[in-house]
Amino acid sequence: MAIGDALKQEGNILILQGARGSGRRSILEALGRAQGRDVLALAMEDLSFDRFVRLLHELALECRLTGKVPLLCNLDALADEKGERLAIVANDFAPLIEGTILVTCGVQRPAVKWDRPVIVIEMGQPTHAQRAKLWLDALGCGTPEDADRLANQYPLAPALIVKAAEAAKARAAGRAMDAQDIFAGIRAVLDDKLGNYARRISVTQTWDDIVLPTDQTEAIIELMARVRGRHKVYEQWGFGAKVGKGLGVSALFSGPPGTGKTMVAGLIAKELGLELYQVDMAKIASKYIGETEKNLAALFDAAEAGHAILLFDEADSLFGKRTEVKSSNDRYANLETNYLLQRLESFTGICLLTSNHESNMDPAFQRRLSLHLRFELPDADERAQLWRAVLPAGAPIAKDIDFAGLARRFAMSGGYIKNAALRAAFLAADRDEAITSVLLEKAARVEYEGMGKLAA
Ligand SMILES: Nc1ncnc2c1ncn2[C@@H]1O[C@H](COP(=O)(O)OP(=O)(O)OP(=O)(O)O)[C@@H](O)[C@H]1O
Ligand SMILES: [Mg+2]
Incomplete structure (x- = not known):
């Protein structure tokens, strides 16, 4: 049914369901105007309980007195674990309104027992x-x-x-x-x-700085092609309608610390000309039941609408295995995982996860990923390249650095090599000398011992 026709039939609940910022409210207001009816909107988010009850009451009163059509915006913002607020809307508010009640809600529609017929119209994504x-x-x-x-x-x-x-x-x-x-x-x-839940990362490195095996590089190129080609493949070629789900791009980067997972995420964002937002778990996780899901919902909605890349570092903390339910806490943790699984499937944006503990990830997530890239520790050749790559052209560097020797003696990842180079640079700067093999060796030894290993 067209929205206009739905609005002409009096006395229904008309729900327009779609992503935030997709124009749901403007559409309903414009339709009301076109039919000579004023629409009175009330936004459901960020209301204290008392204010919510009072404003809802005032809305009902004004609509009854003036014949305006009430519009409840973002009804899903009312979902809490007891469903108390939704019950107030259905049982106390709705019966006061004889005519149509307009509602907008996000992609996930909350369950409400209304007292009359409900017409749901889903907004597609704009083409x-x-x-x-x-x-x-x-x-x-x-x-x-x-x-x-x-x-x-x-x-x-x-x-x-x-x-x-x-x-x-x-x-x-x-x-x-x-x-x-x-x-x-x-x-x-x-x-x-996104600022409430994530931090924008600025990327200064370039592809020239990275050292990766060839197959890894090919997988990254494929990932970027997926992002670039979405409009062509899903829309123009019609794959979107055939595939249905999983239109977003999600990838897991797993591997030991310092192998370049976060770095690659940054380079991908830069290459695609997109902003990268690193999710701040402290701001997402809440001790209040149901809040974590609400925060996640807001985060994914915003990323979807804004088309930014979401980066979940240490993703196993959030996308971890569902546990056998032993306490009520386990049950809620599992709820979050189930929510994430669903949301990831309907997410049309780009989401990158990194993890040091791939085996802790819930297998159900792994199945829904577009790509899983395993980062390995660099071999001796790669380590020598890393030592070279990490020293900037503008630094004073001795001519006879034994890169192969450093690579052979210290089996460590790029992150540790970077730290060692930086350490050597500060030692050199302090002595007003060039960066020498001896200083690099000394710094590498400190880093290596920090890893709990003894140099050969
Ligand atoms: N493959 C690599 N090529 C070039 N530089 C690298 C590589 N891996 C790591 N580095 C250097 O180490 C730094 C830290 O790496 P990064 O933060 O990307 O590691 P990570 O895999 O995300 O580690 P963690 O698991 O601890 O988060 C990079 O900014 C870069 O300077
Ligand atoms: Mg990282």
Whole structure:
């Protein structure tokens, strides 16, 4: 049923379900206006219990007196473990309204026992062409080719496209807008959305800095091709409709510490021209039951709408194996895992997980990943390359460094090699000398012993 027709039939619950920022509220308000009805909206998030009860009561009263149509925005924000607030909406609020009640909710619709027929309409994601048109209109300048490129690289939710364009315009402050303004606008919008749960990482390294085996590099190129080609393969070629689920890109990078997992995540983001947000577990995990899921929901929604890459370091803490239920805590931990499994499947964005303990990951997650990349400890040749790569061109370096000897004596990963090089550099700077083999050897020995090993 079309939304317009649904609104014409009086007395139903009309739920518009879709991603945040997809324009659900604007659509319902515009439809109301088109039919000569005023819509009165109440946002459900961030309300204390008392305020929630009072505002809901006032909404009912005003709608009864003026004939306006009530709109409850983001009903899913009310979901708590007892379902208390949702029950208030269904049992105390709804019976006061004779006409239609409009509702918007996120991708996951909460279960509510309404007192009347419910019509649910799911908003699809906007198509590439629609996004390009939005970019073109919102920027008010630029060519269709520019808009096409932006829509492909930043398939933001409609509301975010409009906001990013506004921020870009504000930054340009009257002069002709350039690409920098647009990127700054996008960044500002993303920080706004994701800043509560994640930290944006800036990437300064380049592919020249990395040392990886060839098959590893090929897998990374494939991963990036998946991101770049999504619009073509899923939309233009129609694979999206056939595949149905798992339209996002998710990868697990597993392996020992310091083998370059986080570094590769950063390089991938930079190469794709996307922002990388490292999820802050401390801000996600909550001791309150149900809160962790709510935080995760907000995080995934924001990443989806904003098209940023989410990076979960130490992912096994969150995507760990479900446990046999021994205490109520176990049960809730399992709930979170189940939620994550579902959400990952419906997630259309990009999500990278890293872990030192692959075997701790729940196998159900592993099955849902687009790619699993195992990072190995570097062999002696690679270690020699790492020693070379880690010393910057601008540093004073002695000519006769024995890279092969360092590589042979110290079997350590890139992270430790980087630390050792840095340590040697500070020793050299302090003595006002060049970085020598002796200093590198000395620093490597300290790092090596720190790993609990003895140098050969
Ligand atoms: N394969 C590599 N090539 C080049 N440099 C590397 C490599 N691995 C590590 N390094 C250096 O070590 C630093 C730390 O590596 P990184 O943080 O990516 O390791 P990690 O695998 O994420 O480790 P952890 O499991 O401890 O999080 C990098 O910023 C880089 O300087
Ligand atoms: Mg890491």
